[in-house]
Amino acid sequence: MSGSSKANRKFKYRRNKLVEKLRSKGIHDESVLSAINKIPRHLFVDTALENRAYEDSALPIGKGQTISQPYTVAAQTELLNVKQGEKVLEIGTGSGYQAAILCEMRADVYTIERHKELYHNAREILQYLGYRLRFKLGDGTLGWSAYAPYDCIVVTAGAPVVPDELIKQLKLMGRLVVPVGDHEKQKMIRITRISEDAYEEEHFNNFKFVPLIGKKGWEEGRSTDT
Numbered sequence: 170m171s172g173s174s175k176a177n178r179k180f181k182y183r184r185n186k187l188v189e190k191l192r193s194k195g196i197h198d199e200s201v202l203s204a205i206n207k208i209p210r211h212l213f214v215d216t217a218l219e220n221r222a223y224e225d226s227a228l229p230i231g232k233g234q235t236i237s238q239p240y241t242v243a244a245q246t247e248l249l250n251v252k253q254g255e256k257v258l259e260i261g262t263g264s265g266y267q268a269a270i271l272c273e274m275r276a277d278v279y280t281i282e283r284h285k286e287l288y289h290n291a292r293e294i295l296q297y298l299g300y301r302l303r304f305k306l307g308d309g310t311l312g313w314s315a316y317a318p319y320d321c322i323v324v325t326a327g328a329p330v331v332p333d334e335l336i337k338q339l340k341l342m343g344r345l346v347v348p349v350g351d352h353e354k355q356k357m358i359r360i361t362r363i364s365e366d367a368y369e370e371e372h373f374n375n376f377k378f379v380p381l382i383g384k385k386g387w388e389e390g391r392s393t394d395t
């Protein structure tokens with residue numbers, strides 16, 4: 170057996186184990202679990218970290234940022250309740266892993282990242298894996314009005330408040346999943362647009378994210394934003 174097929178078998182085995190772990194932690198959506206079972210997470214981190222890629226933990230990706238913990242990615246995606254063909258906006262492309270999960274679930278994906286280097290790296294790996302989606306370099310707290318409205322919006326960085334621009338870019342029955350809190354912890358919130366001007370707000374567990382920096386987020390300059 171060649172070295173690379175041996176490595177691929179090793180990663181496949183670890184992905185299976187990770188999926189079992191996520192299931193035991195309460196993730197039930199089979200479309201989310203199946204996407205996690207397919208995406209080679211080790212390709213979204215530096216080769217020095219690839220042996221840790223299937224641990225259920227966040228890992229550094231440069232610029233003081235992280236690829237989110239698989240449980241966090243799974244929990245946010247499950248809360249979005251994404252259906253095939255739905256239009257999904259992601260704020261915080263980071264490594265591109267969450268975007269790959271959404272593409273694998275056959276969503277129509279739009280993703281925004283504020284760090285140029287991360288934006289370029291994510292574009293490269295997602296194109297290499299053959300996914301088709303739209304990327305933007307900029308401040309995602311303002312959403313992406315050119316393609317609005319969206320069925321789903323997911324914010325993968327911690328916000329001080331729910332960014333109002335994002336709420337405005339939801340379709341009727343559209344879902345916004347956003348972690349909101351201080352720099353230590355954030356509550357996962359889901360907002361569903363139930364009519365032209367009415368919204369339902371649901372609160373879930375606490376998580377810890379890197380900060381959402383931008384006009385409708387935190388100000389730039391905290392130590393975690395390098």
Ligand code: SAM
Binds near residue numbers: 268309381
């Ligand atoms: N979804 C990512 C993944 O799968 O790797 C997780 C990325 S990390 C937890 C959060 C990302 O949000 C960082 O890459 C950070 O630079 C980005 N970010 C923070 N504020 C942002 C903003 N206003 N607009 C776009 N991206 C932002």
